[in-house]
Amino acid sequence: MQFDTNELVSFMTNWSVVLPAIVTTILMAILAQLLGIVLGLVAALAGRSRNIAVHGIAAVYVWIFRGTPVLVQIMLLYFGVPALLGGADPFPNTYPFLPAIMSGPFVAAMLALGVNEGAYMSEIIRAGILSVDAGQAEAAKSLGMTPRKTMSRIVLPQAMRVIIPPLGNEFNNMLKTTSLASMITVTELVMVAQMRYAGTFKPFEPLVGISLYYLAMTTVWGFVQSRIERKLGVGLARSDDEPGFWARTLSMSRGAPRAGGMR
Amino acid sequence: MTTPAGHIHGTDVKVSHDLLAAIGGAPTASTELVVDAQHVDKWFGKLHVLQDVSLQVRRQEVVVILGPSGSGKTTFIRCVNHLEKIQQGRISVNGHLIGYREGDGKLVEDKEANIARQRQEIGMVFQRFNLFPHKTALENIIEAPVQVKGMARDEALEMGKALLQRVGLAAKADAYPAQLSGGQQQRVAIARALAMKPALMLFDEPTSALDPEMIGEVLEVMKELAREGMTMIVVTHEMGFAREVADRVVMMDEGRVVEEGTPDAFFSNPTNDRTKSFLAKIL
Numbered sequence: 001m002q003f004d005t006n007e008l009v010s011f012m013t014n015w016s017v018v019l020p021a022i023v024t025t026i027l028m029a030i031l032a033q034l035l036g037i038v039l040g041l042v043a044a045l046a047g048r049s050r051n052i053a054v055h056g057i058a059a060v061y062v063w064i065f066r067g068t069p070v071l072v073q074i075m076l077l078y079f080g081v082p083a084l085l086g087g088a089d090p091f092p093n094t095y096p097f098l099p100a101i102m103s104g105p106f107v108a109a110m111l112a113l114g115v116n117e118g119a120y121m122s123e124i125i126r127a128g129i130l131s132v133d134a135g136q137a138e139a140a141k142s143l144g145m146t147p148r149k150t151m152s153r154i155v156l157p158q159a160m161r162v163i164i165p166p167l168g169n170e171f172n173n174m175l176k177t178t179s180l181a182s183m184i185t186v187t188e189l190v191m192v193a194q195m196r197y198a199g200t201f202k203p204f205e206p207l208v209g210i211s212l213y214y215l216a217m218t219t220v221w222g223f224v225q226s227r228i229e230r231k232l233g234v235g236l237a238r239s240d241d242e243p244g245f246w247a248r249t250l251s252m253s254r255g256a257p258r259a260g261g262m263r
Numbered sequence: 264m265t266t267p268a269g270h271i272h273g274t275d276v277k278v279s280h281d282l283l284a285a286i287g288g289a290p291t292a293s294t295e296l297v298v299d300a301q302h303v304d305k306w307f308g309k310l311h312v313l314q315d316v317s318l319q320v321r322r323q324e325v326v327v328i329l330g331p332s333g334s335g336k337t338t339f340i341r342c343v344n345h346l347e348k349i350q351q352g353r354i355s356v357n358g359h360l361i362g363y364r365e366g367d368g369k370l371v372e373d374k375e376a377n378i379a380r381q382r383q384e385i386g387m388v389f390q391r392f393n394l395f396p397h398k399t400a401l402e403n404i405i406e407a408p409v410q411v412k413g414m415a416r417d418e419a420l421e422m423g424k425a426l427l428q429r430v431g432l433a434a435k436a437d438a439y440p441a442q443l444s445g446g447q448q449q450r451v452a453i454a455r456a457l458a459m460k461p462a463l464m465l466f467d468e469p470t471s472a473l474d475p476e477m478i479g480e481v482l483e484v485m486k487e488l489a490r491e492g493m494t495m496i497v498v499t500h501e502m503g504f505a506r507e508v509a510d511r512v513v514m515m516d517e518g519r520v521v522e523e524g525t526p527d528a529f530f531s532n533p534t535n536d537r538t539k540s541f542l543a544k545i546l
């Protein structure tokens with residue numbers, strides 16, 4: 001087999017096709033991740049509820065969406081829900097109130113990816129909350145703070161230190177998992193590659209081309225992620241004299257004075 | 264309070280007088296009896312940690328609780344602000360039943376919002392400080408007044424700075440807890456509790472996580488508070504503090520109050536055998 005470099009370059013620089021696909025991929029990943037964070041937070045908090053029903057719903061949600069393939073979830077939402085609804089089509093080709101890029105299939109894939117992601121984020125956020133010393137919540141309560149205030153003002157900000165690194169990995173995954181949206185006709189990168197080789201019968205070049213684009217996206221995100229983590233002082237000792245916000249936080253909870261600390 | 268405002272040995276930390284002036288004077292409890300614990304029983308599973316514990320604390324009284332490890336001292340004061348549930352008996356602070364309300368002749372656990380409101384008038388100082396590590400000393404102090412009481416931020420900052428000054432830490436307002444020594448952290452923690460203008464302060468071994476040279480500075484702040492008329496329950500192994508500051512000493516053993524009395528009577532003439540052997544070991 002011969003690798004046609006010209007075909008690769010020609011595909012990759014076919015901007016009018018490739019650029020919207022890249023935008024679609026990134027936009028879908030961001031929106032799905034945001035949805036996942038929100039749902040994950042709700043599920044993590046619900047999972048701590050003393051109310052058995054609330055607690056149970058959260059547990060079942062995580063159980064189902066972590067226990068079935070996300071591709072099946074996407075297809076169930078896109079094909080199954082309209083069938084259930086009968087006449088009305090919740091996923092038309094275009095919505096009058098949304099940009100063209102956010103088609104019905106786009107919305108269906110984004111929702112399914114986000115709901116699926118929420119199940120994983122729930123576990124990550126739960127672990128983050130558990131990582132915060134119980135004395136913190138007790139101190140907040142002893143000051144008269146309600147459980148809600150205690151969570152939002154005291155526990156969650158400290159849990160972020162533990163939540164952020166896996167969250168970054170989740171988003172890396174999400175960037176790539178959006179490729180499943182091609183299964184329901186979303187014109188993201190995989191779909192664009194498939195359309196190309198359907199005409200040229202040269203599958204190798206466009207597949208390498210989109211791989212390079214995925215690699216570029218995840219690499220850029222990797223830089224962004226490490227910058228965020230460095231800023232938060234996660235797992236990294238800062239060389240500056242003035243310790244970062246989270247670097248200071250990290251050395252806490254031992255309750256002992258920092259060796260050689262300022263007095 | 265009749266404790267003389269004499270010089271306190273073993274510390275060179277200056278705590279200015281009028282600690283309570285920083286929060287607008289000594290809080291006046293609405294009743295003479297600030298704490299009224301009646302026949303409290305508590306179990307952890309099968310372990311009967313509190314057995315028929317009754318304790319009354321009058322306004323401006325300082326009660327020190329002594330007792331061997333595992334005798335239930337921590338558990339008891341945690342029950343006073345409902346960080347722990349009780350299974351029998353009742354605890355009132357300032358005339359309000361804590362953690363429970365009457366329903367059908369039985370006590371049922373109160374709503375979280377009500378419990379939170381009741382805790383506003385009970386300050387607590389922990390063995391391990393539990394300062395919020397993501398907030399500066401000053402932010403630690405103003406957090407609850409602003410978030411819970413809705414105090415204006417400027418007003419809270421004003422009060423927070425005054426409190427820091429009173430505990431000798433005016434220069435540390437912008438320091439994070441990790442940048443403070445243990446003794447400094449505990450003094451900030453006391454200031455943080457005072458910022459809610461509590462009618463009662465609970466201390467659970469506030470100096471036992473500290474290096475010896477820092478114990479004095481924390482005890483000094485507590486003595487000043489006592490002199491100014493704060494009502495306090497203090498769990499401590501600092502016998503000097505108990506002798507000097509306590510109005511009453513309470514001895515707990517195996518979940519029971521086995522003896523109580525004035526420091527003089529308690530230390531010179533203990534009547535209970537458990538107290539005698541405990542004092543023999545610790546003094």
Ligand SMILES: Nc1ncnc2c1ncn2[C@@H]1O[C@H](COP(=O)(O)OP(=O)(O)OP(=O)(O)O)[C@@H](O)[C@H]1O
Pocket residue numbers: 307310312330331332333334335336337338339
């Ligand atoms: N959350 C808990 N679950 C189960 N048992 C507990 C719990 N907290 C305390 N206990 C037990 O209850 C008993 C009383 O503990 P508590 O901490 O009140 O004692 P203490 O008098 O404060 O002791 P110390 O001087 O060591 O602080 C101990 O036997 C302890 O092991």
Ligand SMILES: [Mg+2]
Pocket residue numbers: 336337338467468
């Ligand atoms: Mg204890």
